[in-house]
Amino acid sequence: MRRVMGIETEYGVVVPGDPAANPMLASGDVVTAYAASRGIRPARASWDYADEAPLRDARGFDMGRGDAHPSQLTDTEDPTLANVVLTNGARLYVDHAHPEYSSPEVTTPRAAVRWDRAGELVMREAVTRLATVPPGVNLYKNNTDGKGASYGTHENYLMARSTPFASVVKHLTPFFVARQVMCGSGRVGIGVDSRTPGYQIAQRSDFFEVEVGLETTLKRPIINTRDEPHAVADRYRRLHVIIGDANHADVANLLKMGSTSLVLAMIEADAVGADLSVRRPVATLHEISHDPSLQTKLELVDGRRMTAVELLWEYHDRAAAFAEERSGGQPDPDTAEVLHWWSTVLDRLGRDPMEARREVDWVAKLAVLEGYRERDGLAWSDPRLKAVDLQWSDVRADRGLAHRLAANGRLEVLVDDADVRAAVTTPPSDTRAWFRGACLARFSEAVVAASWDSVIFEVPGQRMLQRVPMLEPLRGTEAAVGQIVREAPDAAALLRALATAGTDAD
Template sequence: MRDEADSHVHFYPLVLPSKQYISNSGYFMEQKAPPRIVGLETEYAFTPITDGKFINDSWGFPLFFLRLFPSSYLCTSNDLFLYNGARVYIDTGGHPEYATPECQDVGTLIRYDKAGERMMERAERFMNQCFLPFENQKLLEWILEFHKFASARDRLRWWFESKNYPVRIYRNNIAINTVSGSKIEGPVSWGFHESYSVPAKIPWNRLETVLLPFLSTRQIYGGAGWFGQSDGVMEFWMSQRASVMYLNSNHQTVSNRSVLNTKNEPLSDKDVYRRLHLIMGDSNMSPWATWLKVKATCIVLDMLEDEAFLAGINFNYDNAAGIMRMVARDISFNRTFQFGGRTHTALSVQRFFLDLAKRFYFGEERIEADEETREALALWEFALDRIYALDISVLSPYFDNFAKIHIAEAMLHKRGIETPRYPGFLRSFRVNSETATRLKGFDLSYHRVLSEESSFMAFQKSRSCRALKEQAERTLPFLARDLVPAEAIEHCWWNPPPGRATWRYSLIKAAEAYQALRSVQYISLYWDKGSLVDMNTIPIATFSNDDPHRESTEELTEFIEKMSDPPASSV
């Protein structure tokens, strides 16, 4: 695929040098660098079933909702960091958002992401229990007497007494009444954001040039899928967020959304790291879909950071946002566009990056491929092979868009509607209003966080899904393992992962211990800094940590040691 004459990209050497040695293939192999930091921010849809409105700050309800998560009593609701290092808050449009702690591998990231989803499920269960009459009303009254709710007590009581329940929480990105094909603005779409640490000195144009073609086509396996409807015609989109992407690059996240977000809030030493912030992806129910798309992005970043490896390759690519929307509506996988001076489809662009990655890790051995990388490359190739063969049912246990196609076909068959094996029929099709309502209802229920009401969970337990899994596992045995076992959720609920999240956990625990000795009113906490504040809102002690890999700092260690020292004798 290399073509020196077609190269439109100038690659700059990295400022951060690393030691090299000669691999078995005769190429320079980089010694292992510190693990890439990855994180996810997932906005959830929260709605009372009575009127469908989202959380409103005027109710005082966010204060109650956020206190249902495992956090210290000293953390303020505006800076609600959890014991596990994650953060929960109410984002634009009244959407509860769970931001994972900084993680150093994608498997760990997925476990902390799913722990957040289960926290949302528990919060929904608890709130709806509080709304029930008799004994649970007494529980609610007791909760409202807690001093933390004093400023919002009357508004909270009004909200509960107005019967704005039961509430429901969804992990999706688009309102069910969205009109297919329209330009979407405002609160009808909410986000799923990805963060990746990259060397600070990599030029932005290099990130943009390499990433745009990859990210705008990644949705063929990374999308969550949705059924759009307009003028009685339904169509299936491979991605929800693709419908709101209208620019290639931009710094905004609420309006004028773009495939590649230029926002750079490093939350670390700005001379060492840039935080690549992506807003174009979907919120997946399947942990395997999230795992593959995040790991594949890390793989592309590995290659991008090797200045010599990509030199001379033509990545010329225009109108990434337009192509992303086109790809989302192309479930026949054969729409073409220009990339690198050649005609491509979304499938062939993904194959292009996969082939580069295989040469990078295995052919030239530029860096060593760990087990997670090897498994991701295998699943990536398996997915592309099955898509090419139009054998997509076998992918449905692992990828949300294909699960929805598989289930929708079964629903249509049950109603006597014939569906050809070729999935392109879902591009545009007419059904009666009852069938359309059922498809839209299924689409929404797929994203329920409440396990017993989730179509995703029901499908995962079905005989059909088990048979398809057995078929896939014969090719890729590692798919048999549970990516997020129950014991992992339990651990991630209360404990931070390695890195700076452990530092925040230690800071919280130190504040709680100090509060037993002296009066601490609250902890002001952010990703890279924190302070203990007294009754007069004066900081008692402040701390900072600009290295996302660092688990302890000298100032925090000294503070903890001083607390442990016995008080001096007054005699």
């Protein structure tokens, strides 16, 4: 169960009263507003692009820069200079036309939920600060504007480089086709532009066109092949998952990360078992999303037909048996928690999807929408329902319907609000994110740039910048370097102490 993982979330951005506003500039305002509220100078604690390689493909080749869509060139400096590293180890920046919060590296699904929710508080603080300068900016944790544009919530999982990528494609594709019934966030409207009236399970599914590929904004693939590990390349592969939705429900978010991590563990161990490949995976992905009754049958290549819930039971039972065998009958608490919620949610979805309204985003949202439909006699084509859909994802605590449901006890909450607030400024202690965040907190004047695998210092008296590599994600932890960081009076002393100890953040 334990592996290095994280979530990247692009937020929808709106300037009230100005539909023609430049979204890139508005997104830049979000980043700089938050940075100012925390005393961070964006031009100082910026991103180190030295080791970025976004066009390297897991299938064994590099795409030429001339062939790449501009959105794929994530290794170029942000023209708005709105790109900062936070003391919790996260990255906050402008990803083309959206402000993005990329969580620090964590090792458990529960921690992934905690630091993802911390990103919501970061965005809420930026909105609050910008509200003092009309017209302000508002943000939505969702994945589509309802007019044909989609923006991502991407998951990242570090896995063994030795695992054949063909096995990843074979076993994850059917899982991702079905996973949306547990983790989808729901959407009013069918089709990429929401033109057809109705309600569907996932916000992103209609935007996927191919099974495998490198792109993330055009011809979106179920399995993304970007091979940019941000770690020791001959040891690790970073699986970049672009098919998930942005979740507000803790249980759905936990299941999104935890079930995927368990399936990856089986793939790494070559222990998935009989083939579960689905015929027409892209078309089936769309069909499942369009059916909130969960009765749609998908067809396996072996001829069997089953619902998405039934396919997920196949994965669950194999994962449970795998965990039981590998743990000697005593799975670790994180694995046990994921398996508990996985079976609980599938049980409830199988009996009546509405039974899962406390755990699953799309069901909770559908319950709210059906309340409006019943009260006011609204058809799915009524624009008021799209307005409710948007309000669901509003980051403001008093406006966002998902936040209000959680506050009223109508959504299952797994991570305490106090822990989420602490995660806004505190990094995870058990990954290299701790060293990155601690250096920003203690030596901010000396840190000129950072990335997932480096921190760069400017030390008085040194003619060259000093780069501390962090290619091992499970080093640079509080246990490994905490005493050195805390006892160093300045960055120069920190670097000397690391050298004397015969180590660095690696």
